[in-house]
Amino acid sequence: MTSPILTRRDALAAAGAMLAAAGLPLDALAVEDVKKGGTLVIGSTQVPRHLNGAVQSGVATAMPGTQIFASPLRFDDKWQPQPYLAESWKLADDGKSLTLNLRKNALFHDGKPVTSADVAFTVMAIKANHPFKTMMGPVEKVDTPDAHTAIIRMATPHPAIVLCMSPALCPILPKHIYDDGQDLKNHPRNSKDVIGSGPFKVVEFTPSQRTVMEKFDKFFLPGKPYLDKIVININPDGSTLMLGFERGDLQLYPFVSLPTDLKRVSANKNATLTSRGYEGIGPINWMAFNLAKKPLSDLAVRKAIAMSIDKKFITKVLMGGFAVVDDGPIVPSSPFAVTDVVLYPLDLKKAAEMLDGAGYKAGANGERFKLTIDYLPGQDDQQKNVAEYVRGQLKKVGIAVEVRASADFPSWAKRMATHDFDLGMDLVFNWGDPVIGVARTYLSTNIKPIVWTNTQSYNNPKVDELLEAAGTQLDPTKRKALYATFEKIVTDELPIDFINVIPYHTAASKRVGNLPTTIWGPMSPMDEVYLKT
């Protein structure tokens, strides 16, 4: 393995380890050669609906949202919570309350102080409106004994609550603006005069064109942010953005996954490329089986199909060596990932034997049965190319696969939602904690006519039980053990054939210092990012 990215990553890790050993905080070193000022232009293909991340999840809103709004906590690149609006915090021993001690100098962009009332209002607003119900699901109420203490009270132990305090998941809203009785999902202030307490304030939000943000002078972290201005420039066409990046119009271009783009950036002397910063999102490229349909309801058939697919070929050849194989429901970069799962190394001969054994003998034309495969349009490198490859591989074991294209996202989503598929290619995010982005795919209670639920119709009471128990288990070791058992069962029963981690990378001009490489990467505050000269 001589991928330039891996070596760079290793070098960074080594440097980090040495610094840690020397007892030097990373920050202190960075501050010395930091230059202040300048405008950072970020390219994005994602169109935000508005800027209020408390009622709108997704990358598009989180990128500007985490600059504008501050959250109780933030996370470093090792999944460790760090103080942000909260100076200190404590998850109670019974796991049923989280106490946040807020700093006293935090102000909203309109000059009003950030208090525990804002935190209480926001947490309850997220519970009522956020698309991810499991995040604040167990929350019953938020106590505010004084202006700078908020205690989130929960009905059941909920260890994920700490991660749910992340910038991308819990942007603290100003109560004095949003608590006016209007529906928060459609509140006019979600896109006009948006007020937060983050390092940057909005000066312009033009839907599907750009978001312009300026340094907030009274930001609660002294001396920060370093940049004067951030512009998020939106263009639905990635290749045009790449051209703009190469010309120097953009200095930061996150979420690049196209192998041709990644190759071009690696060869570019004025650019750096990093795969760090996507651990929190945990993006997986996978192929789902519709277990409600024959012959995919037959485990032997699913195993034979998995055995016919060479994930290494996909990541090395189709994705140019930029992607990493994924073997389980939890991405390898998550603290809950385990390596002890059931693997399906390429073995066409054994696959054919298994299909014979299951009673699907080849007919006169060498064909056993027909299947369709759907893929998400617009991401050919991850989806269409892999679907075509799967068709070729399955032909070798006598399964005729028809690749079905969808005109656009809603057409594809409709097929998934109505469970109208045999094999379904999909891109799914873990979203940090398994209770948010993993459990939804496997819980039998979540078999719904909705995209990104358990559209596979997978049903195993043991798995339901494990996920339930893991969601409330406070001891990290025990929690990990529960997820380990879950991962083993799911990879054995194969409702989904996991393929690879989506190779999201951040392309940056060499002028950019302190790249956003925490677990939430570009979906976290860029108060420490700076421009050299």
Next chain:
Amino acid sequence: MKFARLFVLRLLQGALLVLAVVVLNFILVHAAPGDPVETIAGASGGMSPELMAQLRTQYGLDRPLVVQLGVYLAKVLHGNFGYSYYFNLPVTSLILERVPATLLLVLCAVILAFAVGTTLGVLAARRPNGVLSQFITVLSLVGFATPVFWMGIMLIILFASIWPILPVSGMRSVDAIGGGWRDVVDIAHHLVLPTVTLALVYLAQYSRLSRSSMLDVLGADFIRTARAKGLPERVVLYKHALRNALLPVVTVLGLQFGNVLAGAILVETVFNWPGLGRLAFDSVLRRDYPTILGVLVFASIVVIVMNLLTDLAYRLIDPRIKV
């Protein structure tokens, strides 16, 4: 008066046409698979069933289609285009925000295509079998046959990447904030490539049309008379022939306005030009019904008005034309 009656009649026809456009497009957009709430769930990275149901109720998507159409028609008759599902902003303000960009692009392209196209056509007509004429024939065939989006992409590669003298996309530089002349120059700079791309197709058409029209006129009796009078060739060509030859070109220009608007969708998408065309395209991808319908109604009104004006202008230019 006859003229006034015609005008009123045309106006009524126009109103009926807009109604037909609304109903037809309402059916069309709802026939496309998927719905706006699924798109919003997609943009959110997943969504709980309760929230989806709540959104569907809020947007009235859980009601029968006929009821939805009725509600929509009633709103449109009151001049209310509703709210965009995706952006939760009034459709009218979304459209009005985009109109200037499209108008600027379309007008510049039409003027460029008209000016250059007729000049080339007239020049070609002077020597119908000359080298220039042959060249123009080839050029217009190429212009006709080339897809607009491909032409746009090629021009981007050429003038924004290989020889980077023009911006890649958008209407303004990302760091341009302020106003005054620097803004004007900045927009003009961004306008060059999309205008040329959009103009090329119509340029081909106008040059062909003006060439043949000019050839027609040059064979007419009054041209022979003018020449017999001993008028200089320059006067014969530009004063006598050209003015008559332009009539059909002007007509086509007016009637084609709708086509140019349609072409603008592709050009705006390729160049990320923040106009109506891109709004329409993006809205289709999001199944943002109120915005799609709003743009279509707006566009059909523009086209109807343009046709009406062309009709009237034609009668004024050539009084021989009767009802």
